Amino acid sequence: xxxxxxxxxxxxxxxxxxxxxxxxxxxxxxxxxxxxxxxxxxxxxxxxxxxxxxxxxxxxxxxxxxxxxxxxxxxxxxxxxxxxxxxxxxxxxxxxxxxxxxxxxxxxxxxxxxxxxxxxxxxxxxxxxxxxxxxxxxxxxxxxxxxxxxxxxxxxxxxxxxxxxxxxxxxxxxxxxxxxxxxxxxxxxxxxxxxxxxxxxxxxxxxxxxxxxxxxxxxxxxxxxxxxxxxxxxxxxxxxxxxxxxxxxxxxxxxxxxxxxxxxxxxxxxxxxxxxxxxxxxxxxxxxxxxxxxxxxxxxxxxxxxxxxxxxxxxxxxxxxxxxxxxxxxxxxxxxxxxxxxxxxxxxxxxxxxxxxxxxxxxxxxxxxxxxxxxxxxxxxxxxxxxxxxxxxxxxxxxxxxxxxxxxxxxxxxxxxxxxxxxxxxxxxxxxxxxxxxxxxxxxxxxxxxxxxxxxxxxxxxxxxxxxxxxxxxxxxxxxxxxxxxxxxxxxxxxxxxxxxxxxxxxxxxxxxxxxxxxxxxxxxxxxxxxxxxxxxxxxxxxxxxxxxxxxxxxxxxxxxxxxxxxxxxxxxxxxxxxxxxxxxxxxxxxxxxxxxxxxxxxxxxxxxxxxxxxxxxxxxxxxxxxxxxxxxxxxxxxxxxxxxxxxxxxxxxxxxxxxxxxxxxxxxxxxxxxxxxxxxxxxxxxxxxxxxxxxxxxxxxxxxxxxxxxxxxxxxx
Amino acid sequence: xxxxxxxxxxxxxxxxxxxxxxxxxxxxxxxxxxxxxxxxxxxxxxxxxxxxxxxxxxxxxxxxxxxxxxxxxxxxxxxxxxxxxxxxxxxxxxxxxxxxxxxxxxxxxxxxxxxxxxxxxxxxxxxxxxxxxxxxxxxxxxxxxxxxxxxxxxxxxxxxxxxxxxxxxxxxxxxxxxxxxxxxxxxxxxxxxxxxxxxxxxxxxxxxxxxxxxxxxxxxxxxxxxxxxxxxxxxxxxxxxxxxxxxxxxxxxxxxxxxxxxxxxxxxxx
Numbered sequence: 001x002x003x004x005x006x007x008x009x010x011x012x013x014x015x016x017x018x019x020x021x022x023x024x025x026x027x028x029x030x031x032x033x034x035x036x037x038x039x040x041x042x043x044x045x046x047x048x049x050x051x052x053x054x055x056x057x058x059x060x061x062x063x064x065x066x067x068x069x070x071x072x073x074x075x076x077x078x079x080x081x082x083x084x085x086x087x088x089x090x091x092x093x094x095x096x097x098x099x100x101x102x103x104x105x106x107x108x109x110x111x112x113x114x115x116x117x118x119x120x121x122x123x124x125x126x127x128x129x130x131x132x133x134x135x136x137x138x139x140x141x142x143x144x145x146x147x148x149x150x151x152x153x154x155x156x157x158x159x160x161x162x163x164x165x166x167x168x169x170x171x172x173x174x175x176x177x178x179x180x181x182x183x184x185x186x187x188x189x190x191x192x193x194x195x196x197x198x199x200x201x202x203x204x205x206x207x208x209x210x211x212x213x214x215x216x217x218x219x220x221x222x223x224x225x226x227x228x229x230x231x232x233x234x235x236x237x238x239x240x241x242x243x244x245x246x247x248x249x250x251x252x253x254x255x256x257x258x259x260x261x262x263x264x265x266x267x268x269x270x271x272x273x274x275x276x277x278x279x280x281x282x283x284x285x286x287x288x289x290x291x292x293x294x295x296x297x298x299x300x301x302x303x304x305x306x307x308x309x310x311x312x313x314x315x316x317x318x319x320x321x322x323x324x325x326x327x328x329x330x331x332x333x334x335x336x337x338x339x340x341x342x343x344x345x346x347x348x349x350x351x352x353x354x355x356x357x358x359x360x361x362x363x364x365x366x367x368x369x370x371x372x373x374x375x376x377x378x379x380x381x382x383x384x385x386x387x388x389x390x391x392x393x394x395x396x397x398x399x400x401x402x403x404x405x406x407x408x409x410x411x412x413x414x415x416x417x418x419x420x421x422x423x424x425x426x427x428x429x430x431x432x433x434x435x436x437x438x439x440x441x442x443x444x445x446x447x448x449x450x451x452x453x454x455x456x457x458x459x460x461x462x463x464x465x466x467x468x469x470x471x472x473x474x475x476x477x478x479x480x481x482x483x484x485x486x487x488x489x490x491x492x493x494x495x496x497x498x499x500x501x502x503x504x505x506x507x508x509x510x511x512x513x514x515x516x517x518x519x520x521x522x523x524x525x526x527x528x529x530x531x532x533x534x535x536x537x538x539x540x541x542x543x544x545x546x547x548x549x550x551x552x553x554x555x556x557x558x559x560x561x562x563x564x565x566x567x568x569x570x571x572x573x574x575x576x577x578x579x580x581x582x583x584x585x586x587x588x589x590x591x592x593x594x595x596x597x598x599x600x601x602x603x604x605x606x607x608x609x610x611x612x613x614x615x616x617x618x619x620x621x622x623x624x625x626x627x628x629x630x631x632x633x634x635x636x637x638x639x640x641x642x643x644x645x646x647x648x649x650x651x652x653x654x655x656x657x658x659x660x661x662x663x664x665x666x667x668x669x670x671x672x673x674x675x676x677x678x679x680x681x682x683x684x685x686x687x688x689x690x691x692x693x694x695x696x697x698x699x700x701x702x703x704x705x706x707x708x709x710x711x712x713x714x715x716x717x718x
Numbered sequence: 719x720x721x722x723x724x725x726x727x728x729x730x731x732x733x734x735x736x737x738x739x740x741x742x743x744x745x746x747x748x749x750x751x752x753x754x755x756x757x758x759x760x761x762x763x764x765x766x767x768x769x770x771x772x773x774x775x776x777x778x779x780x781x782x783x784x785x786x787x788x789x790x791x792x793x794x795x796x797x798x799x800x801x802x803x804x805x806x807x808x809x810x811x812x813x814x815x816x817x818x819x820x821x822x823x824x825x826x827x828x829x830x831x832x833x834x835x836x837x838x839x840x841x842x843x844x845x846x847x848x849x850x851x852x853x854x855x856x857x858x859x860x861x862x863x864x865x866x867x868x869x870x871x872x873x874x875x876x877x878x879x880x881x882x883x884x885x886x887x888x889x890x891x892x893x894x895x896x897x898x899x900x901x902x903x904x905x906x907x908x909x910x911x912x913x914x915x916x917x918x919x920x921x922x923x924x925x926x927x928x929x930x931x932x933x934x935x936x937x938x939x940x941x942x943x944x945x946x947x948x949x950x951x952x953x954x955x956x957x958x959x960x961x962x963x964x965x966x967x968x969x970x971x972x973x974x975x976x977x978x979x980x981x982x983x984x985x986x987x988x
Contacts, residue, residue, distance in 0.1 A: 140979025143934045144927035185982060239959075240986035357900050357923065374894075377933070499794040500854070501807050510805055523802050527792070 020045055020052070027060050028071050040074035047078055054086060058093050064440035065097045066105060072112045080115055084122070092118050094443055101445050121170070128172025129180035142188055146358070147196045148385040152188075158298025160191040161308040162200060162389075166298075173295055174247065182243050187296040189240055193229040195388060197359055200309060202274050204302040211285070219290040221281040222300050224267060226293075227260075228277050231268030232359070248294055260291065309389060316386050317397055323379055324348055325400040327368070348398040364393050434621045436582070439658035449618040451585045456576060458603030467559040471706065475563055478710050482567040485714065490528050498524030534717055535571045535593065535632035537623050541641035542576035542588060543614035549702045550642050550679055551610055556706040557640070558590075558605050562597050564710040570717070571632065574601075577619035578611035581649045585618040586611070593630060615647040616656070620663035624672050635672045636716065639694075640709070642679040644686065657690045664693040675716055679705060729781035729822060737766070737773035738906055740898050747774050750891045756844040756867040758887065761895030764941025766906075767870045770895070771825045780864055781822035783813045787832035793839045796826075797852055809855060818843070818850045821864030829869040830882055837886050843867050844889040897929070903942060911949025917958065920987050921945045924962060927983045928970060935976045940966045958988040 024030075024037045024044075044055050055077045063070025073093060080089045092111070095118065100108035111118065131138070131154055139152055142165070155166035167187055171180040194200065211217040234241040263284075267277060328347065347369050355363040364383060365372050375383070386393055431450035438445050468475055492498070494505050502525045513519045538561070540554055558574060565572050573595075576588035590604045591597065620637065627635045645656035667674045674694035678687065681700050697712055699705055750757050751774075759767045768784070775782035785796065798812040817824035829837065842849050848861040869890065871882055897903060900922055908918035922945065929939030944966045951961035962984035967977055 136975030137978040137982065140931060140935050140976050141982045144931050144979065144983045146926065146930060149934070185986075189986075237986040239984075239988050355900065357919075357926075499792055499799060501800045501802060506802060506807075513805065 020056070023056060024059065024074060027056075027063050028074065029067055033067060035071055037074075040071070040077075043075065043078040047081065051078075051081055051086075055081065058090070061441045061443075062093055062097060064438070065100055066108070068105060069096060069100055069108055069112065072109055076112055076115055083115075084119055088119070088122055091122065097441060097443070098446055101448065124170050124172040127175070127177060128170050129177055129184060131167055131169050131171075131184065134181060134184060138184060138188060141185065142192065145189070145192050145196070146384070147192070147388045149381065150192065150195070158187055158191070158296075159301045159304075160195060160298075161301065161304045162195050163308055163312070165191045179247060183247060183296055186240065186244050186247065187298065189233060189237065190226070190229060190296055191298065193233055194225075197229055197232050198274050198388075198391065199225055199229070199300075200305050201389070201391060202278055203306075204300070205306055207278055208302060211282075213285070216290075217281055217285050218300060218302075220285055220288060221277060222297070223290040223293065224263065224280050224284075225274065225277040226297060227264045228267040228272055228274070231264070231272075234268075235270070244294075244296075247296075259288070312385075313389060316382060316389075318401070320379075320382055320386065320393075320397050321399060321401040323382065324366075324398070325402075327373065327375075327379075328400050346399045348400065350393050350395075350398060352392075360387060360391055366393075366398075432622060434585075434618045436617055437659040437662035439654060449579075449582045449585045449615070451587060451618050451622050453587050453589055453622075456588045456590050456604040456607045456609075458600055459607035460599075460603045461606055463555065463606035464559050464602040467556050467706075468563070471556070471560060474707065475560065478560060478564045479567050481714060482564045482710075485568055485717075486532070492526045492528045494520070494522040495524045495526045496522055498526035500525045532568070532570060532717075533633035534636065535627060535630040535634070536565075536573075536636040536638060536713075536717075537627055538572065538574045539619055539623055539637060539639045540574065540576045540590070540608065541614060541639075542578040542608060542611050543642075543646075544578075544610050544612055545614065545646075546642055547610040550705075551608065553679070553702045553705040554640060555605055555608050557709040558608075559602075560706050561709050561713065562591075562601075562605070564713065566597055571630070573626070574605070575619070575623060576608055577616070578613065579615035579618070579647055579651075580612040581647065582615070582618075582651075584612075585615055587619060587622055613647040613651070614641060614643070614645050614656075615651050616641065616645040617659040617663040620660065620667055620674065624663075624667040624670050627672050628670050634717070637667060637672050637674045638713070638716075639674065639676045640678075641676070644684075644690070657686055661690055661693055664691070668693055673716075675712075677705075677709065677712060729775075729783055730779070731772050731776040731782060734776055735769060735772040736906075736909060737769050738898065738902055740896075740902060743770065743893050743895075744774070744777070746891070746893060748778075751778060751866050754848060754861075754863060754866075755891045756869070756889060758882075758890035758892045759868065759870040759895060760873055760892055761870075762897070762938055762941065763872055764943035765895050765897050766942060767895050768825075768827065771823070771868060775823050778823070778866075780866070781817075781820065782825060783817045783822050784825045784827055785813050786827045787829055787836075789831055789833060791832040791836050793836050794854075796836060796839060797850070798854075800854065814840070814843075815850060815852065815859065817867075818859050818861045818865050821862035823866045823868060826867075826869045828872065829886075830871055834883075837883070840867060840869070841886070841889065844886075897925075897939075897942060900926075903945070906942060907945045907949050910946040912953045913949040917952060918945075918949065920958070921948055921962075924966070924984050924987050927987075928966070928980060931976075931980070935973070935979070936970055938970070940970060944969055959985045962988070 021037055021041045024040055028035055028037060030037060040059075044052055044059075047055060055074075058077065059070055059074045062073045073096065077089065080092060084092070092115070096108050096111040099111050131152075135152060142150055142152065148163070150160075151164040153164050153166050154169040156168060157166060158168065159166050165188055167184060171183055174180050174183060208214040208218060230241070230244070233244070263280065266272075267280070349367045349370065351365045351367055351372070352362040353365060354361065364387065366375060366383070367373065383393065386397070431452050433447035434449045434451055435444040435446050436448040437443075493502050495502070502523055505520065505523045509519045509523060538558070540558065541550075546554060562572075562574075571593050572591070573593045574590040576590060577586070578588070579585040588608075590608065591601045595601060616639070620639070623637055627637060644653075645660045646652055647656065651659070664674045664676075676691040676694050676696040677699065678691070678696060679699050679702055680687070687696070687698060695716075697708070699708055747757060747770075759770070761767055771782060771784070785791075794812065796812045796814040798810055798815045800807040801810050802808075811819065814824050814826075816822065826832070826840070839850075842851060843861060844867055848865070850859045850861065851857075852859065871887075898906060900919075903922050903925075904915055904918045907913070907921055908915045911918075913921075925940040925942075925945055928936060932939045947969075948958075948961045948965035951965050952958055956964070959981075963981050967980040967984065970980060971977055
């Protein structure tokens with residue numbers, strides 16, 4: 001051993017180089033992959049001891065994701081440590097691994113290779129403003145502006161398709177972070193203004209096709225239109241306009257040339273429409289040069305806008321007419337449809353009331369038989385979206401849809417059936433994405449599990465009745481116990497304040513007073529009411545391993561449990577879970593919170609069948625989210641499973657245990673009380689680690705499960 | 719125990735409260751009053767329901783007894799109770815009984831907040847019987863023709879727990895209140911707070927933005943009442959942006975992102 005020889009001496013280095021090589025060979029599986037570890041060993045060997053340890057640790061973590069990625073990382077890590085601090089190097093490694101998870105090996109290797117780019121972007125992020133961080137504020141701000149509800153997305157170009165505003169993910173154009181935030185705000189408002197103030201109410205692609213130099217025309221038009229919109233913003237949002245002027249004045253931004261001032265005055269007149277900007281652009285395109293655009297200016301995408309608008313116009317027209325039909329039916333349900341048609345003409349009309357505060361200058365009211373009609377909130381949204389596009393509600397829209405025109409797809413956001421998604425192309429559309437803890441990486445894999453909610457197919461076979469018959473004695477017993485648990489309203493005596501006089505106390509107090517003793521003030525009775533405010537979700541293992549005894553026992557337990565809970569009146573929901581790889585994580589809904597315990601729920605309990613594998617993390621995470629949306633004082637998540645978490649991909653052994661453990665910790669942090677019931681014939685040594693963060697019970701005999709579950713619940717909630 | 723001694727005269731509204739009718743609500747109220755029908759005022763918070771009641775009480779020259787309902791309001795809080803006084807029990811009328819006896823207007827504000835069992839005591843008063851049974855006295859009081867029962871309710875709360883039961887709501891003549899139109903609201907805010915109409919118009923515009931946010935981050939938009947508060951602060955020399963932050967944004971939400979968004983909106987307008 002060379003411990004006593006000072007660091008840096010030859011012996012130490014040699015020894016470490018040898019052990020370093022062994023270590024890297026082992027991590028990078030040189031035995032099978034025949035990589036040469038000479039380069040990384042040399043580079044990492046140069047580092048001081050602490051950094052060397054750090055580097056090896058991270059090489060191991062990265063290699064746990066992919067060996068090649070780990071190898072490339074090992075080759076570059078010492079270079080990275082020279083240029084960035086450890087925190088940033090860590091971010092770099094995580095970014096590479098996230099890219100691997102998301103897009104695969106090649107893009108991940110690209111991240112490792114382009115270390116310089118990462119460092120630069122990192123720097124930008126430090127001084128710039130990141131959209132993701134400010135999304136909450138910007139989104140709120142956007143919703144506050146009037147008109148259609150718009151979405152925010154990241155994109156390298158700044159533009160809008162009239163439904164979504166696209167903004168760059170990071171802004172570092174100005175030296176100050178706060179100014180960059182203001183720049184985001186201004187970009188957003190200018191895009192919003194294009195939609196709100198009718199930039200797209202002219203057929204731009206048609207106009208462009210007529211121009212000799214469409215590209216030049218578009219630039220000029222955009223510059224002129226920007227002047228018109230700016231004037232509107234100045235009137236509408238003077239505070240924001242001051243900020244715009246200030247940013248424009250910051251170094252690097254040129255003032256517009258002289259003749260633009262005259263144009264600006266012309267376009268700034270109130271009531272100027274987009275056609276004026278088009279006319280000016282046509283008039284000036286031979287001589288006027290579009291100047292330097294302001295820093296917030298994006299690009300116009302006429303084709304995208306028109307495609308998006310065309311689809312929306314059709315959809316909203318149909319939706320509006322169907323809505324009118326529904327409203328008509330609602331207001332006069334008795335009248336047969338035939339008669340209505342005979343009456344001829346639409347019963348709807350519109351009235352435009354002057355409203356100078358709106359850009360259109362008027363507010364539209366919908367009248368039914370000449371009388372104003374109160375409209376539901378979503379119809380108001382629909383009307384304002386139509387007006388944003390067209391400037392008014394055209395008369396053709398006021399004709400209610402005919403019979404049979406009702407298409408439910410109009411009223412839903414596209415919901416894809418989970419099974420369709422799976423049978424089609426391999427993608428994650430419509431799924432909830434959850435992260436998963438990778439213990440080797442000591443980090444989460446982001447958006448890793450694609451989770452879908454499905455329903456158990458009900459089976460009407462009298463299983464519930466049979467179970468109740470079989471356990472008739474137990475059911476009676478449980479009912480009694482749970483009835484006793486109900487916190488009854490009780491009369492509290494001898495209170496300071498209350499609804500009624502407590503006569504016993506009064507008599508006593510009067511006697512005391514006669515005696516010359518002090519009289520008690522506690523002379524009233526009060527009714528005490530308590531509400532048990534508990535919401536509980538049962539998460540039932542539906543993996544293949546439960547087939548047979550365990551499945552039967554689970555179903556029986558659920559039946560008995562539901563009986564008990566119905567007696568008690570607690571709110572409860574039941575879900576089953578099963579998975580096959582991270583792409584197909586499924587939660588089977590058996591009973592929602594607000595569903596009554598009726599025939600269908602019973603049939604679903606009976607229909608619980610074993611499916612695939614046991615991935616537990618996603619189920620705990622998803623149900624934790626479901627629970628935290630419920631308004632309750634106490635939230636409980638009870639898992640019922642057999643054995644270890646296990647899935648077809650790498651969700652095995654320690655990985656599964658660690659992720660499940662992590663998910664339970666997360667649940668606790670969210671204020672959910674997790675409780676695990678596991679059926680295991682031999683109490684295994686991993687259980688304390690796995691269920692440590694939660695409380696848990698091991699049941700070694702499946703047959704007693706139904707007897708136990710209600711009992712456990714009772715103990716848990718009293 | 720302190721018996722609550724309430725002088726009914728104090729409940730008379732002497733001065734005319736400022737109230738600007740938005741529709742035919744005054745005529746409907748008067749017609750319902752003459753016919754002895756109870757009323758239900760619906761509408762978001764701070765849109766002028768309570769002010770309307772004060773105005774109507776002044777107009778009809780009846781005492782107005784307002785009870786703000788809360789989730790621990792019991793039937794005896796409304797009807798009355800025995801108290802112990804000098805070794806004897808004394809019956810003390812609750813606000814509802816007082817109103818019934820004296821022919822006043824009883825206004826139960828935010829009725830859905832009250833306990834479910836409490837609501838049942840108003841049922842016999844709210845139909846053609848117009849009586850108040852007092853179980854503890856073993857008597858029934860018949861309401862005088864001047865008595866009027868009014869309740870208010872905010873349908874904006876989406877909670878199922880805070881919904882009015884059909885058996886309750888179907889006894890009432892309902893008046894719907896909403897924020898007044900832009901012009902009217904500007905007039906109200908500038909009159910109540912004393913700010914110039916230009917600033918008032920900006921406040922209204924800001925309120926409109928927060929009302930757009932209802933359902934996507936805010937539970938309610940800024941009410942007229944909050945605008946009046948902000949206006950008063952501005953008159954006292956607070957800058958409009960700070961006034962909006964203090965009187966409106968902070969009152970609407972605690973969510974930091976939402977607060978920041980609302981503050982950005984106000985600073986864009988002023």
